[in-house]
Amino acid sequence: MFSAASMGKVIEKENVMIYEMFRSQFVPKEELPYLRGGQIKGPDYFVVTEIDDVMLGKLRVQSATQVFPAFPHGFEPFVFSHGEEKFCNEKQTISIPRLAFLGNQKFGGIFKSEIRINAGILCPGAETEEWFFLNRHALRFDWQCHIRRYVWNNKRDFEIVLDLLREGGPDSAVRSLKGTTDLFERRLAMASDARLESLSSLLTVPGLLHSPQNQLAA
DSSP states (O other), X not given: OOOHHHHHXXXXXXXXXXXXXXXXXXXXXXXXXXXXXXXXXXXXXXXXXTTOOEEEEEEOSOOTTOOBTTBTXXXXXXXXXXXXXXXXXXXXXXXXXXXXXXXOTTTOEEEEEEEEEEEEEXXXXXXXXXXXXXXXXHHHHHHHHHHHHHHHHOGGGHHHHHHHTOOSSOXXXXXXXXXXXHHHHHHHHHSOHHHHHHHHHXXXXXXXXXXXXXXXXX
């Protein structure tokens, strides 16, 4: 457990290694079958990936004994704001959303994609320092997912959103659509919390992205 003072020092760091910081507190593999499920009344769980994405969700139902070809040792179905993802009990991995370019330059396009990555499960007490710290980073992940979802549903606005994610400095040269989606994910990962929150809020209002009232474009 972290004290309020030590947690405060951690939060002030620019590059927080959340996965490593909480690794010793992850739910052990042998305890996964005993996690309490319940999409409504179940406890909050945080899933932290090795690249420091933090997801807040509920365990829909305990499924450790459910065996599938992809999960021969069972899985845990977590429900997050962006949808349901299966946590592999054996490999300790989970899928996270991404945008990707599929196909060739002439006939390809932007699609929803995902990558599977190492992760751990945390269940800190409600309103503890750990809970608030992790929740702050989970909000960041939710904003990123909302921006991806908007781009997927409004592909014509992709270049505008890509530009709004840039926080000063010279722009990177983009030579292909594939390079553009890679750049999009890079900017999404590097954007400040304030920019992600502002852009996510902007995209919730129909038409505001193209309005003169769009302050981010100013």
